[in-house]
Amino acid sequence: MKRITIIILTCLLATMAAVAQNGLNINRLFDGRYKKAAGATEIIVTGSQAREIGLTVYHSVSVTDKTQAEIIENLVVKDGAQAVDKEVEYRNGQLYYGFYTMPRQKRANRYIFFLNQNLARKSPKNVVTIIYMEGNASADRIKKLIRK
Amino acid sequence: MKEFKPINSQQELERLIERYFDGMTTVEEEDAMRLKLAHCPWSSQAIDDAKAVMGYFAVHSCQQGRHATRGMGQRSIGIAASVAIILAIGGFAIWHQQQASDICIAYVNGEVVRDNDKVMTLVNQDLNRMDNATNAMAEQLSSLGEALELDNE
Numbered sequence: 001m002k003r004i005t006i007i008i009l010t011c012l013l014a015t016m017a018a019v020a021q022n023g024l025n026i027n028r029l030f031d032g033r034y035k036k037a038a039g040a041t042e043i044i045v046t047g048s049q050a051r052e053i054g055l056t057v058y059h060s061v062s063v064t065d066k067t068q069a070e071i072i073e074n075l076v077v078k079d080g081a082q083a084v085d086k087e088v089e090y091r092n093g094q095l096y097y098g099f100y101t102m103p104r105q106k107r108a109n110r111y112i113f114f115l116n117q118n119l120a121r122k123s124p125k126n127v128v129t130i131i132y133m134e135g136n137a138s139a140d141r142i143k144k145l146i147r148k
Numbered sequence: 149m150k151e152f153k154p155i156n157s158q159q160e161l162e163r164l165i166e167r168y169f170d171g172m173t174t175v176e177e178e179d180a181m182r183l184k185l186a187h188c189p190w191s192s193q194a195i196d197d198a199k200a201v202m203g204y205f206a207v208h209s210c211q212q213g214r215h216a217t218r219g220m221g222q223r224s225i226g227i228a229a230s231v232a233i234i235l236a237i238g239g240f241a242i243w244h245q246q247q248a249s250d251i252c253i254a255y256v257n258g259e260v261v262r263d264n265d266k267v268m269t270l271v272n273q274d275l276n277r278m279d280n281a282t283n284a285m286a287e288q289l290s291s292l293g294e295a296l297e298l299d300n301e
Contacts, residue, residue: 035258036258038257038258039257040255040258041257041270042254042255043253043254043255043267043270043274044251044252044253045251045253045267045271046249046250046251047249048250049250049252049264049267053271058271060274089281097278097281097282113278115278115281117277117281120280120281129274129278143282145275146278146279146282
């Protein structure tokens with residue numbers, strides 16, 4: 001019985017891990033905490049709508065709560081350490097902008113964008129945005145996508 | 149496994165018992181001796197002593213055998229249950245993936261937005277914000293380049 005319980009728990013954990021998609025630190029931000037939060041916007045797009053922009057998963061969170069900026073930045077920087085390619089800009093010791101190409105998983109390319117508009121020189125805004133993108137699109141395609 | 153030749157006489161058995169108590173027997177010989185002791189009709193001081201000593205082991209191994217049989221049954225049920233659970237979980241994962249394959253939703257200030265066009269507009273707003281930031285980076289790089297060129301002139 002004990003063995004069966006262990007097998008069940010192992011399978012459940014494996015399933016949860018698979019469902020949780022990607023084993024990134026930023027997943028903690030996508031646990032639903034911002035869905036009901038004032039001053040926060042969370043966007044989830046998968047399937048046909050995501051395919052329209054060349055992706056399989058688009059998941060973003062934008063928050064106006066300054067206290068969240070540091071939390072988000074820390075998680076992004078942790079994941080950024082595993083990135084295979086990155087473009088980052090720090091301002092006053094804080095991450096202003098980051099575009100990270102993460103190692104491929106399940107044959108999909110994975111990208112993380114981070115932007116702290118509080119640190120913008122031109123018209124700063126109290127908004128921190130993080131975007132997770134997954135799909136077959138190359139980094140160049142993603143960059144073109146944001147420059148459309 | 150090496151087979152020990154059958155014990156055909158009481159004398160052979162008694163010699164084997166003697167060697168057993170002297171610690172000279174092989175595993176195969178001990179197995180053969182136990183089997184013979186369990187079924188033979190012979191009686192002597194050596195044989196009766198051996199039966200008494202082996203009795204515990206015989207009963208013990210018998211019980212172990214029964215446990216093993218029961219364990220095998222439980223193991224089969226366990227394996228079947230595990231396979232069923234793995235299949236169920238796998239099915240759930242596939243179902244979940246299919247369910248999750250077409251999501252287009254946004255939560256704005258706690259309000260749910262399900263309209264695809266509105267959600268995609270929000271996506272574009274996200275991307276525009278990133279665009280502005282990358283433009284700023286490009287401008288910065290360009291101005292750095294210009295500065296370096298001027299410096300080198």
